[in-house]
Amino acid sequence: MSEINYMETGRLEAFYDAIIAIIVTVLVLELPQPASASLASIWAIKTSYFAYLISFLVCTNLWQYHHLIYHHVEKINAKVIWLNILLMLIVSILPYLTTFVANNPFSFLTQVLYGVDFLLINVVLFMMAKLLIKINPDQDFLKDALDIKNAIAIPSLLFIVGLVGAFLGYPILISVCILITIVRSILFSLR
Incomplete structure (x- = not known):
């Protein structure tokens, strides 16, 4: 592949930031209001929270x-862009699935769909990290992102337990395992 086919990451990062901001906004807008201003009403919608x-x-x-990965990436190609678009497609379903699982927390189907979405996110992230290492071979930090145990094995194992x-x-166990x-993952990133 020639150098002409590589691109910088700035526009992709801006697009990603905007999509995540929209998804988080939709998530909070989908939260139901309590029936009244009481602790009992708030507690009644605890599954939504x-x-x-x-x-x-x-x-x-x-x-x-x-952000962590793209801080170390110097170049991307069309495959990376399309993997990110696929990732955004999978992530954009989260507000819908969040409402679905909040309204049916003990439904096997809703919990499985929620868990599969989460698992697909991890698979696409793994594929993206692998491709980025291929395109940016001098970035040793990216090799740490391609940790099969942390990226795929442990989330998959926890999903299977759920x-x-x-x-x-106990369908809600899927959500507990995702949490x-x-x-x-957050604690691992803080090290």
Whole structure:
């Protein structure tokens, strides 16, 4: 591939930032208002707050991860752009799935769809990191981003644990496992 096919990252980063900002805004706008100004009314919609928290953390973790990676990337190509577009497609479904899972927290189907979206995000991020390493071979930091154990294996294992729990009658365990994965990822990034 010739040098002419490579691009700088600035426009992609700006696009990504804008999409994440819109998704986070839609997430908060989808939160239902309590029926009255009482703690009981607020507690009645606790599943909406729980689903919002998970989705918000997914979005902010993605933003932080994207920022961290692209700080070290010098060039991208059309494949990277299209992987980012695919990533944005998958992430943009989060507000819909958040409302769906908040309204049906004990539904096997809603929890599985929510979990699959999260798993697809991790797969696309892994593919993107692998491609970025190929395009930017001198960036050793990117090789750390391609940690199969942290990027794919642990989130997949936790999703399977949640899925097994869902089959056993505890569908909300999928959301709990996603939350554990996100918190783990945030703590890992703070090191």
